[in-house]
Amino acid sequence: METAATETGKEIGFATALVRLSHLVQQVFAEVSRERELTPQQAQLLCMLIDGPIGMTELSRLLNLEKSSLTGLVDRVERRGLVARARDSHDRRACRIAVTEQGSRTGADAHQAVITRLEALAEEVPPADKRLLADVVAQMLAVREGG
Amino acid sequence: METAATETGKEIGFATALVRLSHLVQQVFAEVSRERELTPQQAQLLCMLIDGPIGMTELSRLLNLEKSSLTGLVDRVERRGLVARARDSHDRRACRIAVTEQGSRTGADAHQAVITRLEALAEEVPPADKRLLADVVAQMLAVREGG
DNA sequence: TATTGTTATACTCTATAACTATA
DNA sequence: TATAGTTATAGAGTATAACAATA
Secondary structure (H helix, E strand, O other): OOOEOOOOOEEEOHHHHHHHHHHHHHHHHHHHHOOOOOOOHHHHHHHHHOOOOEEEHHHHHHHHOOOOOOOOOHHHHHHHHOOOEEOOOOOOEEEEEEEEEHHHHHHHHHHHHHHHHHHOOOOOOOOOHHHHHHHHHHHHHEEEEEE | OOOOOOOOEEEOOOHHHHHHHHHHHHHHHHHHHHOOOOHHHHHHHHHOOOOOOOEHHHHHHHHOOOOOHHHHHHHHHOOOOOEEEEOOOOOOOOOOEOOOOHHHHHHHHHHHHHHHHHHHHHHOOHHHHHHHHHHHHHHHHHHHHHO
């Protein structure tokens, strides 16, 4: 079995490490969201829209959510003035969700805070190890998408 | 900036890799839970109890949940016969949540399925890299707990 | 007084099924 | 017919505040 020993004597397997890491990231994300009076789902939505507007169907795929669930989520974030539905110029059934100016600020700010805190937790990790880890992640994501 | 290049030309930073990895783990966990007709939260609760009974206060700390939220979660899982509240022999205010036999089977099964699928996604990753990643995670968790 | 856990309340999140409008 | 998105409904998850029982 693959294990990792720490100075505290704990040993954890590879998959267990991934699960723990996931919890850690979720906690950081929850903290950052809460400080901005957002739910984690709302913050995730904003972060997802930073690079440009996205339609509901594509968003539901990216967030792994049913479209009907997304409707409500977008409703609540729209009600707070952080995103807006815009008509799609080529398909009158469709709409594109875009961040407002305030939503853009909040989303970028939250995104940066998450990055900063995660980097802080890895302050002592050598850059080469970080690069390797990012490579491993990219590889796993490729497997998921390809397979 | 720390970046990682994949064969598809995508480059992602270290912190971004952690966030993506977290999503991946969450998706795997959601799939495994759903196949067992559990919510991710319910499955997580079961997994948490595999190694023995835990009290509500400690559980709420481990799950990062308010105690009042945990009450409902435990209620629903108890109603399905997967866990049971037992009196604490030394403190009559407290109770300890324990898995039932069925809950134990379901929890262990779900846990194993998550491990198996994550390992499958990392099939091509060299063992040495996996160990390194587990070490890095252990180190980050230590920072979080220590700081 | 402090701690353990629950209740009451109000939202948010989520899925399923049925629907409208457009392609 | 198929697709984009919404509505209706029901249940699950969550936090805050107030509470009961015990330490």
